[in-house]
Amino acid sequence: MPTLIRNRQIVDEPLPPPDLVVLQVTDDPAVLADRIGGRGAPIGAIAVHFPKFSDGRGYSIARLLRERYGYKGELRATGEVARDHLYAMAQCGFDAFELRAGEDARAALGAFGDFSEQYQSTVTQPSPLFRRRAG
């Protein structure tokens, strides 16, 4: 059972959530637009599978799910997910993380605090730093 971090806490998950939809990084998240909009089969959670440490497509997919298609439910990063990814993944809208084997989950929790601020407009902070700085 891989270690799961959900809402910045280590949780046990004996069984995968019902109605879990898994997206590969080659998938277009538009395929879920209807279901996210409440038409079609319900979605329990969406997982985006990262095939490699350095494959960055999942970050854009997460933003599209959150910002374009308005997905509000659990968005989970799976696959090659290391503590070094967590800060940016969270900024892009992931709120659950299945750490790859060998990651120290407790140490990984600290990674959400790697940075105290970011310059860009992100899912968790749509107002970019320059708008908040100005205010």
Added chain:
Amino acid sequence: MYRYDNIDQRLVDERVAQFRDQTRRFLAGELGEDDFRALRLRNGLYVQRYAPMLRIAIPYGLLSTKQLRKLASIARNYDRGYGHFSTRQNLQLNWPKLEQVPDILAELATVEMHAIQTSGNCVRNITADHFAGVARDEIVDSFLWCELIRQWSTFHPEFNYLPRKFKIAVNGAVADRVATFVHDIGLHAVKDAAGDIGFRVIVGGGLGRTPSVGHVIREFLPWPHLLTYLDAILRVYNLHGRRDNIHKARIKILVKERGVEKFRDEVEAEWLRLRDGPATVTAEEIRRIEARFTRPQYQKLADVKYPETKTPFSAWMKRNVHAHQQPGYAAVSVSLKKTGVPPGDMTSAQMERIAELADHYSFGELRVTHEQNLVFADVRQSELPGLWHALRELGLATPNIGLLTNIVCCPGGDFCSLANAKSIPVAEAIQRRFEDLDYLHDIGELDLNISGCMNACGHHHVGHIGILGVDKNGEEWYQVEIGGNQGQSTISNRDGEGNRGLSLISASLGKVIGPSFARADVPDVIERLIDAYLGLRDSENERFVDVVHRTGVEPFKKHVYANLDQKPADRRRALAAA
């Protein structure tokens, strides 16, 4: 200089802490080699042929003397007492120790510097015109826009792991001095009929093994939309750029495979959804950035005229001193291309002396150029003789800016593990062959670029003469191209015609003249190319590259390959006798 506020500083400090922990985990065996590679590269750390190499960011090439002194001390304490200025306006240390890199980064952070995203598959250091803020043909001060983009690109959470590296250049003047057409994205400031500022957006240019000239995908992007448009381009690239083959992963390949129109349509469609969103740039932010830049306090001065003579000072004035927006001031190029010194290299002692000079002569700031030289941007014309004397003592007053011996050159096989061949000894041999200054000045403007492999760090495709090191059965050979042009207009203050660069804006790529040469033959080959040029040019105003564009490669090729075993001097005698 842009001065950090407390948030800018905190982010850089936090990055040092993050990388220190990553290095610790790697050394403790908790982080694998491949994963650590992806992390160390985005902190500027390569593992090279003999030692690690650390590439320190000099954002858009702008440097304070305080920073330069810190670089000098780092090079002395952690390395072998010298650094190498690269074509991306960065500084490379060739011999740091991996375990000390976090300490080096911590030292850099004390002077508002870092090595963030100087390598890796992310947005790299933004390059700018080294005459920003002082050029007479300026439309906008590109430094402001570069800083805006620097902040946008720093740790951009969505674009940390792109298919490949991503290079952006911003040109703020009429003449293109940053080669916008050979970048992943080139931004060229333009004013519309109403006087509003915007950017021409050029995508998909690049050098490397598939050299391409970029495509204009938008003629006029009003400045408030700059970041949302960049987000749109990067998102299309991040999602669709090829990841199956490292040699096909740059955005130029995506643009090519999709076709420019389709690519543009995708970007525009993406942008329509981002447009006017929260990332839309505000006038307030531009004013804030502007206010955080130190500006020279110019005095009211009159221009000083120096008579043109046959003296070395006059030659330096002609080649290395450039026009300025402010009366009584000039910009000065400090040539790092003295014969016998690897292009772009500088010792710690030289850096410290240069810092003293920049404090005295140029408001404590300097710029690094993509041709691997330095610029003092704000020198009083009345002090030019004093500066010249001081630079000459340091061996940094070679009057060769824009000339053949101002060679742009990568570190090559002496340092780099990617190189097929050495490049520095080739540069030196050519410089020795063309040491006669009168001859050099007679040849006129000529960009000569050398890359030690097809990754093209020496930008050989856009040299008027480009030399590429190739491997033939384990031996080092050199391929020669001619006719490349980076679209950089040379500075035309010599004749007072400030708009000479207008016709040169679009870039072109060089053409290979034929089979490659042994290293020992390269200076002869260059001399033959020059011979051919001198015979073909219609006047001194027709530059080498202009002649190549007029006549094509053929006459040059003939001249080079005819009787290749004969020495040029003998050939000249034979020609003269005939």
